[in-house]
Amino acid sequence: MADWYSWVGKVLDVDLTSEKITKIPSDRYFPNFLGGRGLEAKVIWDDVPEGTKALDPENRLIFAPSSLTGTNSPMNGRWNIGALAPSHPDEYPSSSAIGGHWGAELKFAGYDGVIVHGKASRPVYLLIRDEEVEIRSASNYWGLDAIEGQKKLAADIAAERSFPDMAEKPEAGRYNPINIRTVMIGPAGENSSRIACIMHDSGDSAGQGGFGGVMGSKNLKAISVRGSGAVKAKDPQRMMEVIYKIRRMIRHEARVVIPPFGGPGGLYGGDPSLLTGYVKRADGCFGCQVGCRGFFDVPGSPPGQAQCVQLQMYNNWEGVGPVAPPHPDFSNRQQDETTWYGIRLADELGINAYELTGILSWLWACWKEKIFGSTQAEFEENTGISNIEDMGSKEFADNLFGMIANREGEFGNLLADGLYRAAKQLKEKFGNRVWELYEERYVASGSRQHWFYIGTARGPADPTGYANPIGQLMWAIGSRDPYSNCSFTREPYAKPDIAKSIYGNEESANPFTYDGKAQAASIAYTRGCMNDSIGFCDWFFPILTVEPFFKEEGEEEEGRHLGDLTVEAQVFSAATGIEKTIDQLMEDSYRVVNLERAIMVRMGRRRENDTFSNFFFNNPDRRGNPVDRVAWEKVKDDFYSYMGWDPKTGIPTRARLESLDLKDVADTLGV
Numbered sequence: 001m002a003d004w005y006s007w008v009g010k011v012l013d014v015d016l017t018s019e020k021i022t023k024i025p026s027d028r029y030f031p032n033f034l035g036g037r038g039l040e041a042k043v044i045w046d047d048v049p050e051g052t053k054a055l056d057p058e059n060r061l062i063f064a065p066s067s068l069t070g071t072n073s074p075m076n077g078r079w080n081i082g083a084l085a086p087s088h089p090d091e092y093p094s095s096s097a098i099g100g101h102w103g104a105e106l107k108f109a110g111y112d113g114v115i116v117h118g119k120a121s122r123p124v125y126l127l128i129r130d131e132e133v134e135i136r137s138a139s140n141y142w143g144l145d146a147i148e149g150q151k152k153l154a155a156d157i158a159a160e161r162s163f164p165d166m167a168e169k170p171e172a173g174r175y176n177p178i179n180i181r182t183v184m185i186g187p188a189g190e191n192s193s194r195i196a197c198i199m200h201d202s203g204d205s206a207g208q209g210g211f212g213g214v215m216g217s218k219n220l221k222a223i224s225v226r227g228s229g230a231v232k233a234k235d236p237q238r239m240m241e242v243i244y245k246i247r248r249m250i251r252h253e254a255r256v257v258i259p260p261f262g263g264p265g266g267l268y269g270g271d272p273s274l275l276t277g278y279v280k281r282a283d284g285c286f287g288c289q290v291g292c293r294g295f296f297d298v299p300g301s302p303p304g305q306a307q308c309v310q311l312q313m314y315n316n317w318e319g320v321g322p323v324a325p326p327h328p329d330f331s332n333r334q335q336d337e338t339t340w341y342g343i344r345l346a347d348e349l350g351i352n353a354y355e356l357t358g359i360l361s362w363l364w365a366c367w368k369e370k371i372f373g374s375t376q377a378e379f380e381e382n383t384g385i386s387n388i389e390d391m392g393s394k395e396f397a398d399n400l401f402g403m404i405a406n407r408e409g410e411f412g413n414l415l416a417d418g419l420y421r422a423a424k425q426l427k428e429k430f431g432n433r434v435w436e437l438y439e440e441r442y443v444a445s446g447s448r449q450h451w452f453y454i455g456t457a458r459g460p461a462d463p464t465g466y467a468n469p470i471g472q473l474m475w476a477i478g479s480r481d482p483y484s485n486c487s488f489t490r491e492p493y494a495k496p497d498i499a500k501s502i503y504g505n506e507e508s509a510n511p512f513t514y515d516g517k518a519q520a521a522s523i524a525y526t527r528g529c530m531n532d533s534i535g536f537c538d539w540f541f542p543i544l545t546v547e548p549f550f551k552e553e554g555e556e557e558e559g560r561h562l563g564d565l566t567v568e569a570q571v572f573s574a575a576t577g578i579e580k581t582i583d584q585l586m587e588d589s590y591r592v593v594n595l596e597r598a599i600m601v602r603m604g605r606r607r608e609n610d611t612f613s614n615f616f617f618n619n620p621d622r623r624g625n626p627v628d629r630v631a632w633e634k635v636k637d638d639f640y641s642y643m644g645w646d647p648k649t650g651i652p653t654r655a656r657l658e659s660l661d662l663k664d665v666a667d668t669l670g671v
């Protein structure tokens, strides 16, 4: 492409072993693979040699803004990081969404992505300032926590006063180098923990996947970026018109999304009374008109930004859901300064808070069942964790999180590899109950469960207490927590008109049957990938319904009505100059999910691997029924057919791959 609109024209390839930096023309990847998850899939398929493990130098760590990141498209600030995932039991590729401003800043610097591979001979960081890209020693930052480290790095760079274009720019606003945007790992990542996250600013992180561990395995502490360019839209006038329409629709929805509640659903049953009092302001990603996160300033710990799961992380370990009501043992617990202390500590050490909700819950269950000892002394002897009854104190957080981040002791070392691997090993010594308690909390892919209130079933989420069949299929087929990018799948429950509008059938509104679910799951799975590839936050997209909040003059809308499922395509077309219908964009997303599937097939994934924890087949849901294995296998047949995959094997068919311009992939797979 001679002129780039919405994309900016180059992707950085950084080989840390040879310290060679290459600027690849973006037309190797775009428009065909869109951006975000599409870029990740294309790079992993093309460049990661077969047999590579997640923590090997040859794994690619891809920092992937989406097609629309950096434009004025609504909520384009969420972007993705992907690689072969060390947290996954089979190290399949995965992707983690991260908010904030880094992705947009990278595009202002002139890059549509950064691909990192190899391993540096000493700790380094990458500094990107427009055309100038340097690999620098990180000896002054290695060992620092992931938040203070970012501040020190920005201050040091600002003190150099060597920005190439500063002479022509005002020394303020985002041109001030103190506002450089950084992603950084903490000690957990430095120690290649499989549950380490990559932090950005004071609370944004790529948590799921363990990509902080991949960064640490490459001796890469941070990537700082500052750009002085812009992201152009092909048709700015049309862009503004569509954006105005979208903004009105979101305003019409009148969702109460305010910072004290962190995220679209609020605190989900936690008691927000104390932390709410410490909210200082709203906090949002680049280009977001909502700003769904709170910025907290709580006595005794540094201030920072947080969302719902973080706020629950050190307050609640009910047993199964990360955002469930407090365990009866802790029902009098209030969110307080200690809650915030735990949140901050996890972020500083760079441990995935979502995984910590599982570890804390599992540890407490093991303690209640006396698995590691019937006294605190025995528990400590077997685990190295002292004063288990003090779970919830600052001292306990220091002890446990420190053990994990620094791989201290046998137990700390095990937990640093994630609960899947830890429980698998520990069951040999302590019996299968260790594993059952793990399975209850982790659905599939080594991922912390997100379908709330399993079994004991309290609260308003999935009506059976288990994921509805659409969610079951997405958990089983993917390599990540699907509810982290497909939260919209709950909206059509009991609303046949909404179900029909997005899934093409009314039956999928019934969460108690498999009718219509294969079609629905194939669409939801692919639509989630579209959000992750072109850059729409799934908190608000797709816009399924609009409920007028107030009428403007001349408007006659009354009551709830269906939203507009095509707005993503309208924005994409205006921004890129490439005219696409929503069906064409979905077909591009099918290209991405099929390439992701092909990578996993190449790594050995087959139909029999597409499942979730046995716990859900063996234990009744809220209505007294476990998942029915016969019905489950039948709905899988139908799902594969909708995806164009062979129902016998789960491998994409040649016909489907060729229809997506992936003939080379079909040839490689030998289908």
Ligand code: SF4
Pocket: 075, 076, 077, 078, 099, 100, 283, 284, 285, 288, 289, 290, 291, 292, 293, 537, 538, 539
């Ligand atoms: S709704 Fe929240 S997570 Fe989504 S883009 Fe806005 S601030 Fe970021």
